[in-house]
Amino acid sequence: MKRISKDDVKHVAELAELKFGEKDIEKITSQLDRILDHVANINSVNTEGIQPTSHILDIKNVFREDMVEESVTQEFALKNAPDEANDGFKVPKID
Amino acid sequence: MKNEYEPVIGLETHVELYTNTKMFCGCRLSFGEEKNIYTCPVCLGHPGSLPVINKKAIEYAAKIALALNCKIRKYTIFHRKNYFYPDMPKNYQISQYDLPLGVGGYLDIDIGSYIRRVGITRVHMEEDTGKLLHKGITGRISESEASIVDFNRAGTPLIEVVTEPDIRSPEEAKEYMIVLRNLILFLDVSDCSMEEGSLRCDANVSVRKTGEDKIGTKTEIKNLNSFKFLQKGLEYEVKRQIKVLEAGGGIIQQTRHYDSKTGTTKVLRSKEEAHDYRYFPEPDLVPIYIEDKMIEDIRKTIPELPSAKAKRFEKQYGLPKYDSSFLANNKSLADYFEQCCRHYNNAKNIAKWIMGDFSALLNKEKMTIKDSRVTPENLCKMLEIIDKGKINYKIAKSVFEEMFSTGKNPQKIIEDRGLEQISDEGLLEAVIEEVIKDNPGPVKQFKEGKDKAIGFLIGRVMAKTKGKANPGMVNEIIIKKLS
Numbered sequence: 003m004k005r006i007s008k009d010d011v012k013h014v015a016e017l018a019e020l021k022f023g024e025k026d027i028e029k030i031t032s033q034l035d036r037i038l039d040h041v042a043n044i045n046s047v048n049t050e051g052i053q054p055t056s057h058i059l060d061i062k063n064v065f066r067e068d069m070v071e072e073s074v075t076q077e078f079a080l081k082n083a084p085d086e087a088n089d090g091f092k093v094p095k096i097d
Numbered sequence: 098m099k100n101e102y103e104p105v106i107g108l109e110t111h112v113e114l115y116t117n118t119k120m121f122c123g124c125r126l127s128f129g130e131e132k133n134i135y136t137c138p139v140c141l142g143h144p145g146s147l148p149v150i151n152k153k154a155i156e157y158a159a160k161i162a163l164a165l166n167c168k169i170r171k172y173t174i175f176h177r178k179n180y181f182y183p184d185m186p187k188n189y190q191i192s193q194y195d196l197p198l199g200v201g202g203y204l205d206i207d208i209g210s211y212i213r214r215v216g217i218t219r220v221h222m223e224e225d226t227g228k229l230l231h232k233g234i235t236g237r238i239s240e241s242e243a244s245i246v247d248f249n250r251a252g253t254p255l256i257e258v259v260t261e262p263d264i265r266s267p268e269e270a271k272e273y274m275i276v277l278r279n280l281i282l283f284l285d286v287s288d289c290s291m292e293e294g295s296l297r298c299d300a301n302v303s304v305r306k307t308g309e310d311k312i313g314t315k316t317e318i319k320n321l322n323s324f325k326f327l328q329k330g331l332e333y334e335v336k337r338q339i340k341v342l343e344a345g346g347g348i349i350q351q352t353r354h355y356d357s358k359t360g361t362t363k364v365l366r367s368k369e370e371a372h373d374y375r376y377f378p379e380p381d382l383v384p385i386y387i388e389d390k391m392i393e394d395i396r397k398t399i400p401e402l403p404s405a406k407a408k409r410f411e412k413q414y415g416l417p418k419y420d421s422s423f424l425a426n427n428k429s430l431a432d433y434f435e436q437c438c439r440h441y442n443n444a445k446n447i448a449k450w451i452m453g454d455f456s457a458l459l460n461k462e463k464m465t466i467k468d469s470r471v472t473p474e475n476l477c478k479m480l481e482i483i484d485k486g487k488i489n490y491k492i493a494k495s496v497f498e499e500m501f502s503t504g505k506n507p508q509k510i511i512e513d514r515g516l517e518q519i520s521d522e523g524l525l526e527a528v529i530e531e532v533i534k535d536n537p538g539p540v541k542q543f544k545e546g547k548d549k550a551i552g553f554l555i556g557r558v559m560a561k562t563k564g565k566a567n568p569g570m571v572n573e574i575i576i577k578k579l580s
Contacts, residue, residue, distance in 0.1 A: 059383060091183070094243060094244075
């Protein structure tokens with residue numbers, strides 16, 4: 003069963019800033035279709051009377067108090083920066 | 098603006114909360130310090146780190162939602178908003194989507210001749226982004242070679258207040274922002290500084306022929322970061338849209354940037370790939386169930402709000418409507434006024450001084466009443482002294498100026514400078530005799546029926562007594578003597 007079109011794949015790829023050739027798009031479309039088929043199996047489960055949830059764990063209201071904890075140093079923060087300048091993370095020019 | 102068109106405006110306002118720490122981690126909030134000193138693995142988006150919700154931020158957000166007459170959702174969750182922009186290290190922002198904290202509220206805006214009720218669609222919670230500084234000579238994105246990111250602000254608790262498209266003019270939009278800002282200041286949850294960016298506003302605007310129900314294609318205007326720019330930017334955009342439509346063109350849905358230097362709006366980006374942020378429930382955070390008790394506890398922390406306060410001032414103190422709103426709209430003025438009312442019973446007189454000479458000096462010195470050296474007790478003492486006829490208004494003004502700069506007690510200032518009003522009949526009579534003798538011309542004019550001449554004679558008496566004579570008594574005695 004066709005659950006996804008080539009246009010859908012192109013659209014999603016664009017949103018994810020990914021670029022594919024026509025051949026890849028075709029391959030990905032059929033692969034994604036099979037994945038969606040597999041996931042669709044869940045529809046066969048009877049969910050009547052079951053509350054929808056957004057989280058797999060049955061817990062709620064996990065909060066922290068508004069207490070200051072120590073931050074990492076600037077040096078540590080910038081250690082993982084791809085590039086740095088003027089005490090900041092240097093990133094390519096934005097179009 | 099052509100009358101046959103009416104603007105349809107909705108506003109989205111972002112408010113940074115002033116909690117001690119960020120929304121999902123214990124990093125301190127920053128106030129323009131060195132770059133990247135308040136970060137941690139959570140707000141830097143390091144793999145394996147987990148966000149935990151700041152309880153205070155939820156309380157503050159609920160406080161805003163309740164004050165805007167919203168219904169608080171019992172079940173609320175966070176979503177991931179995915180986008181590509183380096184202001185967030187995670188490549189997504191934790192925000193809320195279809196289950197926001199507050200929904201269906203309103204805010205009434207008094208425009209003077211009418212009240213506009215602006216519907217509040219939603220109040221939701223999210224985290225603020227980092228700051229991008231564009232490296233290059235001009236500081237403009239288009240001419241910079243690279244950007245520098247400062248993540249101090251990333252993760253600051255942020256509230257978004259979204260209105261219905263109920264606003265019908267740029268002026269109403271400005272008034273809405275003033276009222277909203279004031280309301281949030283009263284709630285004591287944000288400093289609402291438009292200059293510092295803790296209160297920011299975007300507008301959705303379209304125009305339609307008056308009487309039509311259908312809403313036209315809208316544009317989104319960014320960078321409206323002062324009340325003035327909000328009004329000016331919208332005025333420009335409304336005119337622009339009308340011109341396009343009049344020329345037979347169509348409005349293109351796009352995001353535009355307001356340029357305060359030219360007073361115009363320019364295209365920032367087109368919304369062809371319209372807002373597909375691929376939201377999905379944030380798996381790192383568990384749902385929030387807000388119990389009724391929590392809502393009631395938060396409701397109790399909401400103080401009397403400006404509109405209710407203004408109504409009470411009118412009723413309780415008999416102030417005119419204008420004075421009541423003027424005082425009630427500024428929390429520190431309102432508190433000061435009421436403190437004074439405890440010491441002195443002529444509320445109108447207190448209001449007159451606070452709104453008049455006192456405010457003038459505060460504005461001149463760019464101070465707030467809270468920083469002033471004049472205590473409510475001393476202001477009231479001065480008013481009593483005036484009431485007893487010991488000093489007149491002119492002298493009182495000078496006494497008040499000294500109280501303002503030194504914080505001294507008015508009685509002491511009057512004694513030290515020998516300013517007490519002369520109300521001794523004998524003494525005044527002696528001075529008046531002298532003035533009558535020295536000014537036969539005006540005396541003759543007065544006797545001939547030129548009432549104005551008395552002003553000159555009173556002026557002479559005041560000059561001779563260095564302004565200290567009781568003007569009422571002087572007037573009376575002169576008339577008695579000359580008739």
